[in-house]
Each structure stands twice: as structure tokens, then as C-alpha cells.
Amino acid sequence: MKWVYIEDIAASKDQEVEIRGWVYNKRSSGKIRFILIRDGTGILQGTIYSTEKDSPLFKKFDELTQESSLILRGLIREDKRAPAGFELSIKDIEIIQIAEEYPISPKEHGISFLMEYRHLWLRSQKQHAVLQIRTELIKAIRDFFDNKGFRNMDTPILTPSACEGTTTLFETEYFDQKAYLSQSGQLYNEATAAAFGKVYCFGPTFRAEKSKTRKHLIEFWMVEPEVAFATLDDIIELSEDLITYIIERILEKNKKELDILERDTEPLERIKKPFPRVTYEEALAQLKEKGSKIEWGEDFGSPEENIMSEIYDKPVCITHFPAKIKAFYMQPDMERPDLVLGVDVLASEGYGELIGGGQRIHDSGLLERKIKEFNLPKEDYAWYLDLRKYGSVPHSGFGLGVERTLSWICKIKHIRESIPFPRLLYKIYP
């Protein structure tokens, strides 16, 4: 008998098939019994009908517990009464394992309990929907860059020095040396961009910051494009194109999942180019008008990000930040050397920074001065400075956080649900 996945069930209408999966729920009503089976691709209702109370099928049905694994065989029928529109008339139940009492019942649970059972919580419908969208999101990101001729050049996770210099790194042993888990592939991207023109890296990044918010993960995934000869304006446009492409794809491919998540898609549907662009100083004026006490030279906190997303109903690009609050490699504005050609793209609906990036310094002398100014060990940046000696060109890039983007698209309350196994402050289980 043919083994089919529930997502493909329509093609097997009026045929006898085999469904392999787990008991999602079961109900009985005298002579008729229902099994909801999930197989990872969907949930299907199977029915058993018998006039005999102790028929062999009923006996097997009665043994089943929530999440028991089994193979059902039977006829696929169209039936309006079934949740999926199709139903399986069960002719045979093959039990693989009877599950022990499953801790996650179909009723409500607290977050700390669910997080402790994250390995099982993944089976629940909403978690499943979020992660289903995640796989489409990652595919869309790759397609976007691949279709534009970008080369995927992944960068190392183990790095020799505190390349960023500023934020907290995870340290590990590397034979007789120290190594650090990567916080960004950007510096290496600049090298591959000079070799391949336009590149992107896509991988996990690690930040040992003691952040305890709904927007931060200790380990998260980031896609970072880098383009030789590109200016700030070029990569702002690239950011807009990427975000609109992603949104369009998810709206097209993940209707079912967005529906399960009860996501109002209207705010996503209006996300089209161009996005509003404001400079840091213009944003500051808008924020003060709305009552913020932020002063020039301060970075935006989450109250400021929230105000910005109240003002605009699309992602907003903020540019020209004070140099002192941004990284050492950011290209200063020629007319205002105290500002840098950086851009942060803030999501709508209060989801904070999706993208951070900008134009990089390509002048060798200036970069050396900045390294000194930021008190960074020059030896560690010898190879990076080489890139400015051998055919240096203006170049720009950015990083987009996958989990922030996914949280926003799914409108979930906390970023911890946007990755199968979140690493959170002090929490590394399961």
C-alpha cells in the first residue's frame, strides 16, 4: 500500500493509502471513533465505525495514547465534516509504540513548562507553523541572493580574535590558543567580496551579552551580503528588495501557517518599496516630539524603536548615525565627519532592528586611525588592512537577523519561539 504524506492527500482521493505518524488527539462516540493523526506535514482525521463494541480495531484504538506512533491504512474520502476536508476510513492500525503519558496536553501551559519541553513542544500546531515559515524564509533569503548572482561564501565560526572589539564574545580553546565564536561574518565577507564581487554568508552568530529581552537570542542566524563598489544608497535598496521579496514569498507560500498563527496579513501586504528613510537627526526630532528624552549621541533603546514603528506602517530606514555609537569600520560622511554612512532598518509593528549595515571604510590610513581610536589590537587586523592595500574600493553590506524577521512576520510575542532550540541568557536546555 502506498505511503503518502498528509500534505499530498488530495491526490490520493478514493484510494487506499498508508499514513505514518503520531496520535494528535482521539475522540470516541459509541460506535464511531476518531483519530487525529499528524505526520509532520499536516493533521488528518481517521474514523473507525463498528457495530461490535469489542472489534479488533476498537481494541487497538483504545490502547492508543496521545503521541503514540502508528501506521494507519485505509481509504481517503472527501468529507466536509472533517477538519481537513479529507478523511481516512481506517481499515488497519499498526501500532509502533504506545507513548507514555504525554506532558503537553491540548490545554494551556505556562511558558517555563513549555520551554523545558521544547523538544516536544515543537510538535504543537503553532510552533510547527512558525518553524514551517522559518524554512520558507531561509529558502527565500537564499533564492533572493542566488537569483541576483551573489556567491554564497560562508565565513568561519571559530575566529582568532575579538574582531569586533566591543561586544562580549564566547571564548573557547583552540589547541594551544584561544578562539572566539563568531559574532558576524562581515570582516571576512569584505575579503570574499573583493574576490567575488558580491557575496553573502549565512550562518549562526553568538553573542555573550547578558540581554534579557524578547528580541535577543544568545545564538541566532544572520544573513550578511557584502557588495564591492556599492554605496550606502545601493545597499539600502538591496535591503528593501530583500524584505519585500521575503514578505511576498511567505504571503504566497504560507497562508495556512499564517492562518494557524492568526496573523493579520494586512500589515504585511502593504509592505512595498520604497521604505521611508530618515536620518538619525531627523528621527531624533520625531522622537522628541513624541516625548522621548533621547539626546544626540545616544543609541535607540526599545522605547525609541517602538515610537518609530508607531509613526510608520512600513519598515523604516534610519541612516547617518553618530560615529561614536557605531563600529570602527563605518565610512564617515564626507560633509559631516561625526556621522557615519550606516543604516538600521527597523521592522514595523514594534519588532525592532531587522537589519544593520552600511558603507565600510576603504581608505587605508583612515581605517588605521579608527582602529587606534577604538583601542583595537592592530596585529589582529593586519589581514583586514591588507584589503585596503590591494585594490581597495568603496563597498557596503548589511546583516539581517533571521529570528527577528521571523518573529515579525509571524507576529509572535517572543523571539524564543522563532528557532527550534533557542539559546537564552543562562538557559541552554534542552
Added chain:
RNA sequence: UCCUCGGUAGCUCAAUUGGCAGAGCGGGUGGCUGUUAACCACUAGGUUGUAGGUUCGAGUCCUACCCGAGGAGCCA
């Protein structure tokens, strides 16, 4: 790291002024011919986070600690 709130059955929660520790869900048993987180009846299930203190008596009050949540800060 700071502020606020919380920790009672497997889960979600209740317990009046300090006075018998309780309900729903889940589990078990039985019933029901179309259920949709089914429903109905019965039933088992407790070191009230830990340690100490006040009191005739503490889930409730006090002290310390542990754990969790929300927020802030931190954060290319």
C-alpha cells in the same frame, strides 16, 4: 546587573481575617453512531520551591536563598 510580579496535584489555577488543601484539564474506569481542545458519570492523584523563624495553629506573616516570568539596561 537593576526593578516588578510569581512558585500550591502531571498541567492551568483557587483557597476570605492566620483556622478541614480545592476545581478544571490531563490519567484510569464505564457510557454515548459524526466528534471538532467532544460530551456525561465515577475514580486515583499533595514534602504548598528550599532552609529557618513567629504563633495554640502558617499555603497565608517574617528572614535568607533557589527558580521562573515581565520590563529596563546591556547590545554593529
